[in-house]
Amino acid sequence: MTEFNDAYYPGDIESIKRGIPEGRYSSEVIGLEVIKDVRCGKYIADIFKPEYRIDAVSHPEYSGETVMDNGMFRYKQAEGCLYEPKKNWGYVKFLTIAGIYDNDNKGKNLEYLDLNDIKGAGVLIDVYMKKFLNEYEKDVRYPVARAVQFTRPAEAPF
Numbered sequence: 001m002t003e004f005n006d007a008y009y010p011g012d013i014e015s016i017k018r019g020i021p022e023g024r025y026s027s028e029v030i031g032l033e034v035i036k037d038v039r040c041g042k043y044i045a046d047i048f049k050p051e052y053r054i055d056a057v058s059h060p061e062y063s064g065e066t067v068m069d070n071g072m073f074r075y076k077q078a079e080g081c082l083y084e085p086k087k088n089w090g091y092v093k094f095l096t097i098a099g100i101y102d103n104d105n106k107g108k109n110l111e112y113l114d115l116n117d118i119k120g121a122g123v124l125i126d127v128y129m130k131k132f133l134n135e136y137e138k139d140v141r142y143p144v145a146r147a148v149q150f151t152r153p154a155e156a157p158f
Helices: 012-016 085-097
Strands: 023-040 043-054 066-068 072-075 122-133 139-152
Touching: 023 066, 023 072, 023 139, 043 085, 043 122, 066 139, 072 085, 085 139
Parallel strands: none
Antiparallel strands: 023 043, 023 122, 043 066, 043 072, 122 139
16 A cells, blocks of 8 residues: 655646746735754854735735745854854844834844834835755746835734
């Protein structure tokens, strides 16, 4: 008797997901993925990836579609790893446009981004296609976003 286990069939995802074409969109933050302790050469970082839902009023043709941010790296100090505070520029840029960090060009400790800080916030995003060859030398493409401007503050967490 044949056992059925988890499987993957190439092409399934492409046939189901429409995707969002490149361009600028109004959106709302609905989630935040945090990947902790990622080794980046001799450095270590946490990666923050907000999830955005495209605004149905401004873009009815993409109602319900979501896209993940390409990610912001928050480099940190850890034993056996190099650390350069200036590598946190992308993370600081996001916190600054979100109104969480006052970038007055003075060194200070960075806030740790939490979903409550940004959930429900209106965000103008640029969507572009991330492209690379995977380990099987297959061309992989999918939309990712980058925050341009916060247009509405986050919802109050209470």
